[in-house]
Amino acid sequence: MTSNAHAALLVAIMAAVTMLLRFLPFLIFRKGRPVPAYISYLGDVLPQAIIGMLVIYCLKDTVLTAAPYGAPELLAVAAVAALQAWRKNSLVSILSGTAVYMVLIRLL
Amino acid sequence: MRQAFVKSLPVMAGYVVLGIGFGILLHDAGYGAAWSFAMGLLIYAGSMQYVGVGLLAGGASALTAILTTFMVNARHLFYSISMIGRYRDAGRYKPYMIFALTDETYSLLCDGAAPDGADPNLYRFLVSAFDQCYWVVGCVLGSILGAALPFSTAGVEFSMTALFAASFTQQWLDTKDHTPALVGLFGTLVCLLIFGADRFLIPAMVVITAALTALRPRLDRAGKEAAER
Numbered sequence: 001m002t003s004n005a006h007a008a009l010l011v012a013i014m015a016a017v018t019m020l021l022r023f024l025p026f027l028i029f030r031k032g033r034p035v036p037a038y039i040s041y042l043g044d045v046l047p048q049a050i051i052g053m054l055v056i057y058c059l060k061d062t063v064l065t066a067a068p069y070g071a072p073e074l075l076a077v078a079a080v081a082a083l084q085a086w087r088k089n090s091l092v093s094i095l096s097g098t099a100v101y102m103v104l105i106r107l108l
Numbered sequence: 109m110r111q112a113f114v115k116s117l118p119v120m121a122g123y124v125v126l127g128i129g130f131g132i133l134l135h136d137a138g139y140g141a142a143w144s145f146a147m148g149l150l151i152y153a154g155s156m157q158y159v160g161v162g163l164l165a166g167g168a169s170a171l172t173a174i175l176t177t178f179m180v181n182a183r184h185l186f187y188s189i190s191m192i193g194r195y196r197d198a199g200r201y202k203p204y205m206i207f208a209l210t211d212e213t214y215s216l217l218c219d220g221a222a223p224d225g226a227d228p229n230l231y232r233f234l235v236s237a238f239d240q241c242y243w244v245v246g247c248v249l250g251s252i253l254g255a256a257l258p259f260s261t262a263g264v265e266f267s268m269t270a271l272f273a274a275s276f277t278q279q280w281l282d283t284k285d286h287t288p289a290l291v292g293l294f295g296t297l298v299c300l301l302i303f304g305a306d307r308f309l310i311p312a313m314v315v316i317t318a319a320l321t322a323l324r325p326r327l328d329r330a331g332k333e334a335a336e337r
Binding site for chain 2: 002006007009010011012013014015017018019021022023024025026029030035037038039040041042043044045046047048049050051052053054055056057058059060061073076077080081083084085088090091093094095097098101102105106
């Protein structure tokens with residue numbers, strides 16, 4: 001397991017990098033300095049790609065080769081996507097999808 | 109004060125619930141309320157804290173933590189860029205307002221002006237502070253619940269998957285060109301198959317950035333518009 005010192009280091013790193021990302025634009029692009037086109041392009045496309053990456057990251061330990069063949073994960077993700085498309089309310093989608101998953105892993 | 113509180117109300121339910129989910133996960137990973145409080149207070153970034161539970165549980169290296177935080181939170185660069193003008197004259201409130209610029213706070217504050225008669229900087233400062241209060245309360249509540257719940261919380265970790273799946277679906281509905289979303293999904297899937305579940309994240313970040321850079325001539329519209337301005 002992770003030692004407390006290493007865990008504290010990881011938390012400090014996460015805090016510092018997050019803070020750096022939030023403050024950097026205010027330090028670099030002071031009054032009037034334009035934002036480079038490549039940066040604003042990345043700002044446009046990167047968030048969608050990273051969310052896609054995080055969905056896969058969350059599902060990385062799903063076992064597809066043995067029963068129930070990842071069915072709880074796939075069905076619950078489908079439920080989240082369908083609810084989100086229908087109601088457009090993230091909280092409803094997240095809570096319902098998690099409930100569906102918690103029921104499925106007990107049944108399948 | 110009242111106007112800021114009312115403005116922040118829609119975020120309250122979401123932050124408390126997602127914070128509770130985080131607190132329970134963190135508890136199940138072996139870290140109690142003090143860790144939950146510290147992370148909610150110091151990191152204060154929902155998705156990153158969920159991902160952070162995995163980093164803590166897996167004993168990730170410092171380099172992995174740096175790169176993962178950078179990629180997961182890179183979008184904050186762009187929130188900040190779009191707030192440079194609005195926060196310019198915020199004075200002593202400014203450092204905290206920048207620190208506390210989460211997705212939800214951004215979505216509350218990016219749309220409009222402050223209400224009539226209110227000091228816009230104090231108003232935005234208070235909205236930011238209320239939001240963080242909800243988040244920290246949720247995180248700590250989750251830790252307490254995680255320790256106290258009499259029934260099995262197995263499966264509650266799916267709330268993180270659901271969070272990203274909902275966000276992915278919403279972005280999919282909000283955009284016309286789905287290439288970036290598909291690059292993220294399949295680029296990561298390929299890296300997962302090649303590198304395995306323990307070390308695919310960094311290759312995936314490299315592949316995604318490289319692919320999006322290579323696709324720029326085809327995908328870049330906003331960039332051209334910005335250059336013409």
